[in-house]
Amino acid sequence: xxxxxxSNLSEEKVVQISEARNEPQWLLDYRLEAYHKFRDAPIEKNxxxxxxxxxxxxVDLSDVWPVTSPQKLLAAEKDITILQKDGAIAxxxxxxxxxxxxxxxxxxxxxxxxxxLIRPYFATTANGTGDKFSHLSDAFxxxxxxxxxxxxxxxxxxxxxxxxxELSRIGAFEKTIxxxxxxxxxxxxxxxxxxxPSTNEIAVLGSSTEIFxxxxxxxxxxxxxxxxxxxxxxxxxxxxxxxxxxxxxxxxYLGGRVTRSxxxxxLRGPRSHLEDLxxxxxSGEERFELGTIITHEGVHTKGIVxxxxxxxxxxxxxxxxxxxxxxxxxxxxxxxxxxxxxxxxGARANVIxxxxxxxxxxxxxxxxxxxxxxxxxxxxxxxxxxxxISAIQLIVAGFLEPIVSRFQSEDLQEELREVIRMKWTGESxxxxxxxxxxxxxxxxxxxxxxxxxxxxxxxxxLGVDVGTKHLLLSNIxxxxxxxxxxxxxxxxxxxxxxxxGGTVTCPLHLxxxxxxxxxxxxxxxxxxxxxxxxxxxGNQVFVALGDVEES
Ligand code: FES
Numbered sequence: 429x430x431x432x433x434x435s436n437l438s439e440e441k442v443v444q445i446s447e448a449r450n451e452p453q454w455l456l457d458y459r460l461e462a463y464h465k466f467r468d469a470p471i472e473k474n475x476x477x478x479x480x481x482x483x484x485x486x487v488d489l490s491d492v493w494p495v496t497s498p499q500k501l502l503a504a505e506k507d508i509t510i511l512q513k514d515g516a517i518a519x520x521x522x523x524x525x526x527x528x529x530x531x532x533x534x535x536x537x538x539x540x541x542x543x544x545l546i547r548p549y550f551a552t553t554a555n556g557t558g559d560k561f562s563h564l565s566d567a568f569x570x571x572x573x574x575x576x577x578x579x580x581x582x583x584x585x586x587x588x589x590x591x592x593x594e595l596s597r598i599g600a601f602e603k604t605i606x607x608x609x610x611x612x613x614x615x616x617x618x619x620x621x622x623x624x625p626s627t628n629e630i631a632v633l634g635s636s637t638e639i640f641x642x643x644x645x646x647x648x649x650x651x652x653x654x655x656x657x658x659x660x661x662x663x664x665x666x667x668x669x670x671x672x673x674x675x676x677x678x679x680x681y682l683g684g685r686v687t688r689s690x691x692x693x694x695l696r697g698p699r700s701h702l703e704d705l706x707x708x709x710x711s712g713e714e715r716f717e718l719g720t721i722i723t724h725e726g727v728h729t730k731g732i733v734x735x736x737x738x739x740x741x742x743x744x745x746x747x748x749x750x751x752x753x754x755x756x757x758x759x760x761x762x763x764x765x766x767x768x769x770x771x772x773x774g775a776r777a778n779v780i781x782x783x784x785x786x787x788x789x790x791x792x793x794x795x796x797x798x799x800x801x802x803x804x805x806x807x808x809x810x811x812x813x814x815x816x817i818s819a820i821q822l823i824v825a826g827f828l829e830p831i832v833s834r835f836q837s838e839d840l841q842e843e844l845r846e847v848i849r850m851k852w853t854g855e856s857x858x859x860x861x862x863x864x865x866x867x868x869x870x871x872x873x874x875x876x877x878x879x880x881x882x883x884x885x886x887x888x889x890l891g892v893d894v895g896t897k898h899l900l901l902s903n904i905x906x907x908x909x910x911x912x913x914x915x916x917x918x919x920x921x922x923x924x925x926x927x928x929g930g931t932v933t934c935p936l937h938l939x940x941x942x943x944x945x946x947x948x949x950x951x952x953x954x955x956x957x958x959x960x961x962x963x964x965x966g967n968q969v970f971v972a973l974g975d976v977e978e979s
Contacts, residue, residue, distance in 0.1 A: 437599070439463055442567050449536050449570075450965070452543070458550050462566035469560040510589035512571050512602060520573075526583065527959050528909075528944025531576035535603055538574030540965055541907075546574055549605045549640065559690040559719070562664035565636035569603035575616070579609035579642070586615040586648075586837050593622040593633050593659055601634035608645035608673075615648040617837050620663075622656040630685070634662040641673035643697060648676045650840045654847060655684035657712065663689040671697030671726070678705040678835040680844045681716050682851055690719040695729035695760070705831050706735040707844060708768075709824075709851050710743030710775070720749045720764070724757040724790075734765045735779075736831050738824050742774035750782040753790050760787075764794040769801050769827055771820070821852050879969045884908055889932060891923030899960065899971060902943050904930050909943045910960035910971045917953035 442463045446456040510520050510532065520532055531542065538546045577583065593600060608614060620633065633655065639647060647667075655661055661684050667675050681687050693702040708716050722731040737745045751762040766779030779796035801823060809819035828848060835841050878892045879901055890901040891913050898913035900922045915922055915934040922941070926933040931949065933940045939953035946957035961972040 437463075437466075437564070437568060445568060445570060451536070451539060454547065455539060455550070459567050462563045463568075465558060466560055466563035466567055469558060469563060471560055509587045510573065511592065512589070513592040513594065523585070524956070525945075527946070528942070529581055530578065530583070531574065532587075533574055535569070535572035535574050535605065537963055538605075541963065542574070542576070545576060546605065549607060549638065559664055559692075561634065561662035561688055562636045562666070562690065564662060565601045565603055565634040565664060568599065568601040568634070569636070570601060572603035573605070575604070575606040575614070577606075577608050577612040577614050577645075580611050581609065582613035583615070584613075586617050586839055588839075589616065589618045591618060591620050591633070591635065593620070593631050593655065599632040599634065601632075602636070604635070604637040606637070606639045606647070606649070608639070608641045608647055610642045611644040612642070613646045615650075615837055617650045617652070617840055620651065620653045620655055620661060622654075622659050629658060631659050632662070633659055636664045637666070639665070639667040639675065641667065641669045641675055641700070643671040644673060645670065646674045648678070648835075648837055650678045650680075650835060650837050652680045652682070652840060652843060652847070653684060653687060654682055655687075657683070657685050657714070659684050660686045661688070663687065664691075665689075666692040666694075667702060668694045668696055669700030669702050669729075671699060673697060673700045673702075675700075675702045676705065676835075677703070678837070678840065679707070680840070680847070681706065681708045681710075681718075682847055684714060686715045686717065688717045690721070691733075692721045692723075693731055694723045694725060695731050695757070696725045697729075698726040699728045700726055701730040703732040704734070705834055706733075706747075707828055707831055707848075708735065708737035708739070708745050709828075709848055710737070710739040710745055711741050711851060712743060713741070714743040716743075716745040718745065718747045720747070722749075722751045722762060722764075724751075724753040724760040724762060726757060726760075728759045729757060730761045732763045732765075734763070734831060734834075735767070736828050737766075737768040737777055738771070738827065739768060739775035739777050740771035744776035746778040746780070748780045748782075749794075750784065751792065751794070752784040753787060753792065755786045758787050758789040761791040762793070764796075766796045767827075768798045769824075770798065771801055817853075821849065824848065824852055876971055876973055877968050878910070878971045881908070881964060881967045881969055884969065887927060889923050889925065889927050891921055894971070894973065897973065900932065900943075900957075901962075901969065901971075902927060902932065904943060908962050908964060908969055910962050911941070911943060911946050911957040915939065915941075915953060916948065916955040916957060922957075 442459045446459055522532060665677055669675055677691060691704050693704060695702055704720055710716060720733045724731060733749050735747055739745055747766045749764045751764050753760050753762060764781045768777035770777060777798045781794040781796050783792050783794060785792050805823055806819050809822060810816055832841055832844050876894055878894055879890060884890055884901055884903040886903045888903055892899050900911050900913035902909050913922055917937060917939055920934055920936045922932050922934060925935045931940045931942055937952050940949040941957050942949060946959045948954060963970040
């Protein structure tokens, strides 16, 4: 199996991906190190769990090719903030009020635009506990996100991301880094979806997400896996909590051929609190291989893993959990729960909890149970006039609800309830309204060269004409911004205005505009300036002009 996984995932491919993305040497080195770790690591590192490590049995990955140089795509779906498709970023559409306040960019763009900001996170991510498949995504990622929420910024609405897999015989890997500043807030919901498989050809989707919480930061990070029966998913998450931080990771695993997910939570700062809530609903031949690792390093920390699974047909689920309290982490509280109900003789569930406690003053609990559905319960409900299928649905919903209702995102709660219902009635969520194959348009939002960095010394405004557009470029503290170049009050060239502290003042009636958000700060102008995405490569400044045409 090891050889099959590796057959198309070679060192040469790693170099090819890095070259195609025009990456700096340090990032190529990072990828190569990850590749070597992937190649050398066993499928299961913990000796306690090795007899449960054969989750890829019967799966042939020899015909799966990693995405090397994906085309950029743009999809026209309204309520998705971020769309990734077949290993490419299709769109990032931030709500207007967030532009300029936070950073959410394609990870490759982050490497060129914010190298000093992102590089330390790469150095840290290389030090994870080292699940084999997190190294796989780290070595071969062809897309992903960098999210940076500065200190004190609270984002109230849930941002939605969809990672969509349409093609088969490809391995699409993504890497996401989320850094949360002090007292910042973010809720991000990621859906993994795929089209209804038309063939039995395998596709592999790999995702490695790393979340860093500074003190008092709070994140709700949710994932819903709704993949088709031809997709094998390797989903790795890692979160590190600073002092007084709170992180909730919630996951619904509802499809896919094989889902391997490992979640690592490190409670580093005192009083940090991290939770991992998971729901699994398996049917057919689906296999779920789940691992959780909690490490308490700080005092008074609280870590919770709570999973509920419902398995039917010949589906199977294994949860391997390890909660560890380090010597210095006194007064910590750790919990690992895994409960499953089975329908039919072919369904399987294993919950294997592990606790490693290295200090005395702590609370540590685990709870695990796997049982067939209780026929008395069905009898009791049907005796009230409810048919048997509805009775089973009620039991399933009631069993899962204590976890579903704890998910911070109400959007996710609602969607989960609906998908659980559909899964149980046998309706395909792959063909549901929400999962229509995404209509993809060719992105002609290509970046156009507009200036040289040397034209824009710090504190300078520059007006440029690109096609029919007049843009205003500015250099604020070493970062280049692009906005519409004409005042929105009357048509006046803002390049002739006055730059000061991140704003430009119109030379005619003195309205001031924020150059990062485009917002007017005083009358008479009331409409904001349009904001354009900027990319800097070497000495060249590129701007995405944002027009879209059907391909
Ligand atoms: S033209 Fe700019 S404020 Fe009137």
